[in-house]
Amino acid sequence: MNPVTKRKIFYIPGFDPRSESYYKKLLLQNFPEIKASLSGQTKSQLSYQLGGLSVDYEILSWHESVRNHWLSGFKGNLINVATLFTEFVFKGGYLRGSKVTLRDAIQKGFSVYLFLAWFLLAVGLLFYIKQSIYDVYGGFATVLAMIAWFFLNALIYRGFEKTHIFWVTRIMRFFALYAKQQTVDVIEKEKQFQAKIAYTLQSKAFDEVVLVGHSVGTILTLNILSELEKNGQAKALSVFTLGHCVTGVSVVKGAAWFNQKLASIEYRQSYWVDVTSGKDAVNFYKVNPGFDTKAKPDRVLSAGFHKIFYKKFYKSLRWDFYKVHFLYLYKPDLPDKSVFNYQKLLTEPLLLKRLKEGAE
Template sequence: MDLLTEPKLKRPFRRRVFYIPGYDPFHPRRYRELYRRHAAAQAEISGYAISLKPRTTPGPYGWHVSGVMETGFCETDVEVLVWSDIVRQSMGQGILATYLQMMRTIAAYVGTGAIFRLMRLRRGPILAALYPIVALLAQLGLALVVGVHLAEALGAYLWPPLAWLAGGAAVVAILHGFRRLDRYVFAWYLMHDYSHAASALGAWPPELAERMAKFRAAISEALRRDCDEILVVGHSSGAHLAISILADLIRGGLPEKRPALSLLTLGQVVPMVSFLPRAGRLRGDLHYLSMRDELVWIDVTAPGDPCSFALCDPVAVSGVAPEGKRWPLVLSAAFSQTLSPERWRAMRWRFFRLHFQYLCAFDRPGDYDYFRITAGPLTLGERFHGRAPSRGRIDRAASGYVTMSA
């Protein structure tokens, strides 16, 4: 279907999407290309029309989407709320600093007991957290073995201090080599990710808190514009950023006449932060947002994604669920059912790719379809009205820290 010649079905549904990435150092054009490629694939599979063009609203980075599906025609402007510069800065550590970060991160999760409580929820994300520690220690061990053997071999020909200096240089060179190859194994990347989350024991680092305030201002401004829905999407670490941003936005007061406000959290890892002792701000925001009627909040994860806390209600497991709790509605993307057996077999052990599947096409789509949600003519609340939580939802309180602050 050619969107440019599609007759006017009625007034187009208008949406603004604010996408908050997880801990990702890459340029936001990556998300545009991911959306473009997979929107076309999903449209072909599901029989609707969707097209992209340059954005029509102000902001640092985004794109415009036109969609024809279901009950009508939709125009969506997507904006990526960029914090990749903060990520790159946190990753710009030397070898020694990275290993010191690793030790501090281990101390944060083991010393507070958080790691043991998290393991009772889901073992997948904990194994994913242990992977970079094991990998970095193995790399260090291998480098030390090579360095010691080299120093001993050179000791027969060189002044011993020079031989050991050469061995030490070999250790550093080998570790630099491992770091350059990290785009294939993600060990250093994941170590920086977990270290950033644990750096302040759950409190927001000042530079991130400042950026979140700018994100909140952008969403606040959009709420005063003429559109039908403001949809905030938080993926991975971006989910808990989105929760705190919207909690502050609602506390500050919303316009009386405004679009529908929706929150979609995907592949969330909220407990990795909310279980830490100084995460009182995040726990307070979870508590507050879970009972608000100003928004609709849908949380989508999948047991097939080992990097998320699949089907864990982030409010309940954090121990801050209030009486009369309304949100989130916890749903499963059910990768083993919504991907064909062939695709599931091909992707099952590609853990990092599976963590991004929420933003991609499904060849056997169920009721979760990222492109219908972002480019279709229904609000998030209308789309999932009357939907029950997915079976297997985990809602038992598990955090050892439940203090809250606004």
């Protein structure tokens, strides 16, 4: 009988106020084979065995910290947009990013383009409405123009809410706060996660220990990795960064400390795989998460969403950048069409061995 591979997976989600229960439910909905094979579970953890692989999966949730920095509503969204322009336009964040990747710098500025267009449209609408009705209403034209202008802009605002544009600006504000070390609560969470991972590695209770960071969670993941490496605790650790947003922090003025952390993992004992998608408008596609340092992943892979999901489903997501950013966690329709996807991490006993050997 072949031996069973015991794999421990730590998963750090992105900038999301939803708790670990949401991500556990998402996992079980997408992978019913895991639900049918459960041997135990808690709110943030579940265990299962499929064939030659035994998995202990744990969600390292930091949703409470996210809620501390999650601004919503009109005032909150206004603050987020102001931060976007201050840190990434006026202080040169986009300019610095363009030196790393011009393609992504142009693409990632889409929210700035939309808000500038909205501002110009709003000003133009106000004058147009006023001039159009002045001859009929005379002195009341200004009041009526303001009322009409307000309702038109309210419709535009609601449209932006539905397309998740303000979700992007919340993330951008977090980049700025994190880069300037104004998220003390998040740093404390990282220390807790680091201690838990270090303990697991030291216990040697598993054949493989894997740390997965998704979206903004990749930022926390690499900071934790740098500390584990510094303490000589990462030798048996494998790291996967999915849809990384790390560059969004690196380009902020004041992020020198973070970039030094990234530079420190150039020489490391851990194994690191970075997975991104050209379709994902939020991640930095095949851009080194190490920013302008020599620290690079051992493997850089494309998520290959266009190959692993049915064409009809994939085409339906053409403009839904929010859902595309979460596809890394979804069960693929054609898993064998890619070198790596989440199903392989959850169910394939020899995945890490195959990746380290460079087998396709």
